[in-house]
Structure formats: structure tokens, C-alpha cells
Amino acid sequence: DGGITQSPKYLFRKEGQNVTLSCEQNLNHDAMYWYRQDPGQGLRLIYYSQIVNDFQKGDIAEGYSVSREKKESFPLTVTSAQKNPTAFYLCASSSPSGGEDTQYFGPGTRLTVL
Amino acid sequence: KQEVTQIPAALSVPEGENLVLNCSFTDSAIYNLQWFRQDPGKGLTSLLLIQSSQREQTSGRLNASLDKSSGRSTLYIAASQPGDSATYLCAVPYSGNTPLVFGKGTRLSVIA
Numbered sequence: 001d002g003g004i005t006q007s008p009k010y011l012f013r014k015e016g017q018n019v020t021l022s023c024e025q026n027l028n029h030d031a032m033y034w035y036r037q038d039p040g041q042g043l044r045l046i047y048y049s050q051i052v053n054d055f056q057k058g059d060i061a062e063g064y065s066v067s068r069e070k071k072e073s074f075p076l077t078v079t080s081a082q083k084n085p086t087a088f089y090l091c092a093s094s095s096p097s098g099g100e101d102t103q104y105f106g107p108g109t110r111l112t113v114l
Numbered sequence: 115k116q117e118v119t120q121i122p123a124a125l126s127v128p129e130g131e132n133l134v135l136n137c138s139f140t141d142s143a144i145y146n147l148q149w150f151r152q153d154p155g156k157g158l159t160s161l162l163l164i165q166s167s168q169r170e171q172t173s174g175r176l177n178a179s180l181d182k183s184s185g186r187s188t189l190y191i192a193a194s195q196p197g198d199s200a201t202y203l204c205a206v207p208y209s210g211n212t213p214l215v216f217g218k219g220t221r222l223s224v225i226a
Contacts, residue, residue, distance in 0.1 A: 004157075006157075031212065033213055033214075035216075040218065041218055042118070042203065042216035042217050042218040042219060043158075043203070043205075043214070043216040044216075045208075045213045045214075045215075048212065048213045050212065058213060088155075090157055090158065092158075096212065101145075101146055101163060101165075102148065102160050102163050103148065103158075103160065103214060104160065105150075105157040105158040105159070105160075106157050107156060107157045108155075108156065108157045110155070
């Protein structure tokens with residue numbers, strides 16, 4: 001089945017720890033995105049990548065880092081510099097250059113800081 | 115900077131009713147507009163995408179319209195069912211056809 005997978009589904013972080021959220025897609029999409037969702041809020045863009053080995057900051061990139069070494073993978077690291085990381089994290093992909101404008105989303109990772 | 119607003123924030127209707135969800139955006143120079151559905155604790159499911167050159171799109175009981183000049187879109191749901199209960203999100207690209215700017219959503223409850 002084609003789609004986007006995110007792992008883990010739930011993640012708990014202690015103060016001062018870095019954690020990495022996984023996002024993998026087998027849709028052959030060029031572009032991948034990370035969004036953050038807080039209760040009662042819309043999604044906000046953290047980082048996005050339109051091509052392998054290239055990525056751009058979104059509105060709330062501080063305290064986060066990403067890499068795009070493979071087309072299928074776009075992991076997000078939440079660093080200790082992110083002061084309020086408790087949120088629901090959603091990964092998405094699309095392929096505008098391939099005529100696929102629709103963004104497809106993964107099931108999300110819920111991160112809680114203990 | 116593009117901003118997206120959705121009204122109402124929450125809506126409760128009896129089963130069988132037709133309903134309209136509203137979305138407005140501040141910059142009318144959009145590439146497309148997308149409507150999504152989100153169930154509690156889940157990811158987003160794409161419902162409809164309207165290209166900037168289109169006026170509306172239909173999928174089953176859903177119809178989305180787009181009026182770029184006035185910066186508005188509506189999502190019409192016909193003959194609502196309890197299974198339609200979810201949060202509906204509207205989004206437009208920041209620029210071109212890449213990352214999306216989202217509204218805060220409308221939380222819909224359809225009562226049997």
C-alpha cells in the first residue's frame with residue numbers, strides 16, 4: 001500500500017533530551033513537510049523539503065532540525081532548545097512537479113514532555 | 115502574509131441537515147485551496163482540492179466552491195450523517211504550490 005508512515009505514535013521526552021520523529025513515504029513524492037498542531041489550533045509549518053539534500057525553515061523552526069538524505073525519508077529532531085515541544089506532529093508529502101498538488105498526511109506522532 | 119479564517123469554530127446539527135462551512139483567506143493570489151477532514155487524534159484526510167482556475171469541486175455529498183476575488187471558499191455537506199462528525203480544515207499554499215497555511219478548523223457534530 002502507498003502512503004506515509006510516522007513513528008512512533010506516542011513519544012515521551014524528558015527535559016533536556018533530543019528526540020527524533022520518523023516520517024517515511026512510498027508515494028515517490030518530491031516534497032515533504034512537517035507541521036505542528038496544538039489543541040484547538042490549525043497546523044503550523046516547521047520545515048519543508050522540495051528535493052533531496054535541501055530543506056527550508058517554516059514559521060516555527062526554532063528548536064527543531066531536519067535532514068533529507070533520501071527521497072523517502074524526512075526525520076524531524078526536536079532539540080532541547082525547543083521550550084514547549086508538547087504537541088501533535090504531522091508529516092505530509094506532495095509532488096507539485098509531478099502534477100500532484102494534494103498533500104497527503106501521515107497518522108501523526110504525539111509528543112509529551114515529562 | 116497569508117491568513118486563513120474558518121467560521122464557525124464549532125457546529126452541531128441534527129442528522130439529515132444540509133450545512134455550509136466557511137473559509138476566508140487574505141491574499142487572493144492563491145494557487146489552489148484544499149479542504150481536509152481530521153478525526154480526533156488522527157492525521158488529515160484530503161477531501162477536495164480546487165485549483166485557482168476552478169469555481170467548484172464535488173465529491174459525493176461534498177461540494178466545495180471557490181471565489182478568489184472575494185477570498186472565500188465554502189464546503190457544502192448534503193444530508194449530513196453522524197459519520198461526518200470531525201474537524202474540517204481549509205488550507206491554501208503560502209505561495210506557488212508548496213507548504214500550506216491552515217485555518218483553525220470547524221468542529222462538526224452531527225447528532226443522530
